[in-house]
Amino acid sequence: MKFCSRCVLPETFPGIYFDEKGVCNYCNNTPVPDEAKKLEYLKKFESLVEQVRGKHEYDVVMAYSGGKDSTYTMYMLTQKYGLRLLALTFDNGFISRQARENIIRMTDVMGATSILFRPSFTLLKSVFRYSAVHDIYSPKTLDRASAICTTCIGLVKSQVLKMALKMHIPLSAYGWSPGQAPISSAIMQTNPRLQRLTLSSVRDPLIGGFRENNLARYFLSDDDLAIEKERWPVNIHPLAFTDYDEDAIVRSIESLGWVKPKDTDPNSTNCLLNALANYLHRKRFGFHPYAWEIAGIVRSDSMSRHDGIEKTTQDEDMAMVRFAAEKLGIDV
Numbered sequence: 001m002k003f004c005s006r007c008v009l010p011e012t013f014p015g016i017y018f019d020e021k022g023v024c025n026y027c028n029n030t031p032v033p034d035e036a037k038k039l040e041y042l043k044k045f046e047s048l049v050e051q052v053r054g055k056h057e058y059d060v061v062m063a064y065s066g067g068k069d070s071t072y073t074m075y076m077l078t079q080k081y082g083l084r085l086l087a088l089t090f091d092n093g094f095i096s097r098q099a100r101e102n103i104i105r106m107t108d109v110m111g112a113t114s115i116l117f118r119p120s121f122t123l124l125k126s127v128f129r130y131s132a133v134h135d136i137y138s139p140k141t142l143d144r145a146s147a148i149c150t151t152c153i154g155l156v157k158s159q160v161l162k163m164a165l166k167m168h169i170p171l172s173a174y175g176w177s178p179g180q181a182p183i184s185s186a187i188m189q190t191n192p193r194l195q196r197l198t199l200s201s202v203r204d205p206l207i208g209g210f211r212e213n214n215l216a217r218y219f220l221s222d223d224d225l226a227i228e229k230e231r232w233p234v235n236i237h238p239l240a241f242t243d244y245d246e247d248a249i250v251r252s253i254e255s256l257g258w259v260k261p262k263d264t265d266p267n268s269t270n271c272l273l274n275a276l277a278n279y280l281h282r283k284r285f286g287f288h289p290y291a292w293e294i295a296g297i298v299r300s301d302s303m304s305r306h307d308g309i310e311k312t313t314q315d316e317d318m319a320m321v322r323f324a325a326e327k328l329g330i331d332v
Helices: 025-029 035-052 068-080 097-110 121-133 147-167 192-201 203-210 246-254 274-285 291-299 305-313 318-328
Strands: 060-063 085-090 113-117 171-173 187-189 234-236
Touching: 025 291, 035 187, 035 234, 060 068, 060 147, 068 085, 068 097, 068 246, 085 097, 085 147, 097 113, 121 147, 121 203, 121 274, 121 318, 147 171, 147 203, 147 274, 192 203, 274 318, 291 305
Parallel strands: 060 085, 060 171, 085 113, 171 234
Antiparallel strands: 187 234
C-alpha cells in the first residue's frame, strides 16, 4: 500500500491524492502551527486563566478518561496553572481496570474532584452495537474517527457541557492531541448555535435511527440550548499549543504514579472497546480511524513517520476484538 511520503495517510484514505514527490494533498493543504502560533495561543490561554481562576466553585470541568493525554492535560491545568478542576469520567462499560485505578489515583494526586458518570450498560450496549452496524454518520465524520468512537465522544462532550452549564463552570477541557483537533479550535467560546450544528451531525442521526427514548437525555436538550450565551464555557485543549511528545508525557505522569494499562490496544491507554472499533472501521473502509490524528501528530514533528505508520498498520489483537464484540453481541 502507498502512503504519503510526509505523513501516514494511505492511498485508501478518502479524497487523497499525491504530488510528484509523493506528498498527499492533506499535507500540502493543512498548515502546521509554528512556534509563533503556539506562543500566541499559549498567551491567550494564560490570559483566559487569569480572568476565570477562583471566581466559581470550579474553574474547569474536564473530560477525563484516565488515559495519558487527558492525565497530562489535567496535570498542566491543576499543577501548573492552579485551576480547581472537576474531572468528569464517562464510563462506557469498557474502561480498563488499570485506567480505573489511574483515574482514582491521578485525581487524588492532582487535587481534582472526580465524577464517574455511568449510564445503563444495557442502553450503551445497544447504542454501540447500533452505531457499529448501521450507516448513521456522514462519510466525512468517519474520516476522523470510527462510528463507535463518534457515538461515545458525542455523549462525552454533551455531558461535559451539561455539567459546565449546570454548575456555572467557565472552562471545559479536553486532552486532545495535536492531531485530533487543530490549534484554531484550541480556545473556542461555545454557544448554542455552534452546538446545534454539532448535534446535527451526531445526536440527531443517532437518535433519529435508534429511536430509544432514554438516549436523548444524555445529549444536550432544547432547554440546554436555550440557556443564555453568557453561561456557556470556553472550550480548551492545551496540548495543541504545547510541545507534544508521547514518550515524555508518559514519563512525566508515570513519575506521579500513573501506570500504563497492558490490556488496551496500541492507540488507547484507557478503553477496551477501541480495538473492536478500529477493527470494524478498517475492515469496512480500508484505513485506520486514527490515521487522520496520527498524520497530524507526524506533521507537527511530534512523532516519527515510521512510528506513525506502525501505529496505523498494526493488526488488532483479536482477543481484544472478540472480547468487546462478545459484550456487544457483534459477530466478527
